Amino acid sequence: MSSAADRIGRIECFPVLPRWLFVRIETEQGAVGWGEATLEGHGEAVAGAIDAARDRLIGHDPDRIEDAWQLLHRLGFYRGGPVLMSAIAGIDQALWDLRGRKLGVPVYQLLGGRVRNRISVYAWIGGDRPADIADAAKQRAAQGFTAVKMNGTEDIGWLEGMRQIDALVERVGQVREAGIDVGIDFHGRVHRPLARAALKAIEPLRPLFAEEVVLSDNVDVVAQLAGCSAVPIALGERLYSRWDYRPFLEKGVVDIIQPDLAHAGGISEARRIAAMAEVYDVAFAPHCPIGPLALAACLHVGAATPNFVIQEVSLGIHYNRPAEDLTTLVRNPAMFGIESGAMAIPEGPGLGVEVDEAAVREMAKSPHRWRNPAWRGRDGELREW
Ligand SMILES: [Mg+2]
Structure with a gap:
């Protein structure tokens, strides 16, 4: 057991399949914590930011998690954004894990x-080019899920795609007939001219929520959507801090916020974002199509957060191959078991994940270079992915 005089001695990064970035922090006295700084498609940039963070944190007291967070966020002069906030997120999770392990208690305590x-969860069906949705929904129900998420459309132009919206209504209807709740992720693919039509089309099917109908770059476009249907508006995977969420909450244009605990400053910042949202009567449903450490962080925060509603999980998601799924690098996969639409709150010390360190180190010897596909429309123009 390490003493109060212990210091952070080592910070390592591991790019692992399918598209994740794990962070390991070890103290001079040998205490260890793991976190996840996955920023899909930008792992090299985040690893670079974590490399720079070593200059601030080696020698720092690992128990002073908030001071480490402030140091990384404020001392660099430039702050915020996906890369820096993901680097902070992975380090923050690892420090919470380390602290819990030292004290022998789960992080939620x-x-x-x-x-x-328990923690309500949902899984993905349908992938990026959704088809055969009804069977996929039934399979998820058989696995114990009571809710799923699916992509709303394929790539879509500024003013093209009413046919896709018709197809969306057809597919969502099939999923609802399978007796399962469904959230619809538009992935920011729809642009302003079609956004209201998309929302109104799905409204009679009563989805759980419509996610990133448009990109979150423009709060006024989101505001236009907020009043046009009864479908709850969800967003937030591309917002990274309290400051990013603030205008959406103040303007009252979002019903469910979805910070990603590996992108938005980790456990520390997600807790604060959730508390801010609670003031505005907004629900908290963390984004997590990524790895086991990020998911564990979500489970702990969800356990302790009053306005938490449901957790995304990546089990069997279309980005994962069976040999590279949520539990591949974990020695206690039972912690991610699903029963009646929920996962148990982790009870092991720290985040509760027993990382297969040898497998992680071996896999990281051949770093992945995961990139999302480049989609182009009929005339060769780039489309949102
Ligand atoms: Mg999404």
Whole structure:
């Protein structure tokens, strides 16, 4: 057991399949914590930011998690954005894991204890080019899920795609007939001219939410959507801090926020974002189509956060191959078991994930270079992915 005089001695990064970035922090006295700084498609940039963070954190007291967060966020002069906030996120998660392990308690206990008994979850169906949705929904139901998420459309132009919206209504209807709740992720693919039509078309099918109908770059376009249907508006995977969320909350244009705990400053910042949202009666449903450490962080925060509603999980997601799924690099995969639409709150020390360190080190010897596909329309123009 390390003493109060312990210091951060080593910070390592591991790019692992399918598209994740793990962070390992070890103290001079040998205490270890793991986190996840996955920023899909930008792993090299985040690893670079973590390399720079070593200059600030080696020699720092690992128990001073908030001071480390402030140091990384404020001392660099330039702050915010996906790369820097993902680097902070991975380090923050690892420090919470380390702290919990040192004390022998799960992280949620350090966040004030649980406010619920289990964590509702949903999984993906349909992939990026959704088809055969009904069978996929039935398979998810058979696995124990009661809710799923699917992509709304394929790539779509500024003013092209009413046919795709008709197809969307057809597919969502099939999923609802399978007796399962469904959130619809538009992935920011729809542009302003079609956005209201897309929302109104799905409204009678009563989806759980419509996610990133348009990109979150323009709060006024989101505001236009907020009043045009009864479908709850969800967004936030491309917002990285309290400051990014602030205009959406103040303008009252979002119903469900979806910060990613590997992108938005980790456990520390997600807790603060959720508390801010609570003031505006907004629900909290963390984004997590990524790895086991990020998911574990979500489970702990969800356990301790009153306005948490449901957790995305990447089990069997279309980005993962069976040999590279959520539990591949974990020695205690049972912690991610699904029962009646929910996961158990992790009870092991720290984040509760027993990382297969040898497998991680071996896999990271051949770093992945995951990139999303480049989609182009009929005339060769670039489309949102
Ligand atoms: Mg999304």
